[in-house]
């Protein structure tokens with residue numbers, strides 16, 4: 001059903017956010033080939049139901065497999081929270097049980113142990129990620145003694161997707177959600193930016209947090225975890241091509257994607273249109 005030859009590593013997000021993960025993965029593992037797929041035409045995913053996020057993510061993963069990927073990273077917390085398990089358990093066995101789909105929530109949670117001092121963790125995420133409870137569940141599994149508070153930040157993804165992340169208007173929503181978190185738990189010492197779009201707002205978030213907590217972004221954590229995964233799975237490493245190339249696919253207008261993605265990646269990007 002899918003091409004059997006070795007292929008690029010697939011990286012998927014609802015829109016531009018996964019580029020913050022791709023950038024770190026490419027810096028850590030520059031020798032591999034990658035395909036980035038942004039479902040920009042249907043972003044944001046964060047306010048969509050479980051069934052819709054699962055169906056959209058499933059279509060994206062299938063497209064990446066059809067384009068030759070054997071390994072796909074869901075560089076999206078919402079998709080990792082709402083679709084990963086169903087794809088792994090329901091779809092992969094029927095499609096091709098040798099292919100793999102990995103999420104980004106567990107590598108993020110695993111890092112907490114060496115960062116927090118008092119075990120008070122704050123999670124900022126999309127409504128979908130927060131309401132799924134995935135961070136609370138995974139943190140409780142790895143570190144039962146930690147306490148987690150989560151805040152939904154529904155306006156942050158639209159600010160990024162609409163290129164307003166640097167605007168004065170963004171300040172209002174950064175203050176609102178960060179202060180909601182500290183109001184729930186003033187002793188929060190570690191904050192997970194649990195959405196791959198949020199690093200675009202990091203300067204404003206840092207200013208608002210003002211040293212009250214350590215802020216965790218996911219790119220480097222996911223890159224380190226992928227490196228370990230490939231070292232532990234030589235059979236998967238063998239089917240990932242090495243050429244240092246990256247192809248960009250978007251479900252939106254490719255010129256629009258090209259313009260904004262270039263500013264995310266700090267390097268020129270040329271996107272192609274894809275229909276899922």
Ligand code: DGL
Nearest residue numbers: 017044045046077078196
């Ligand atoms: N970037 C995605 C995440 O990490 C979600 C953005 C969206 O709402 O589409 O959750």
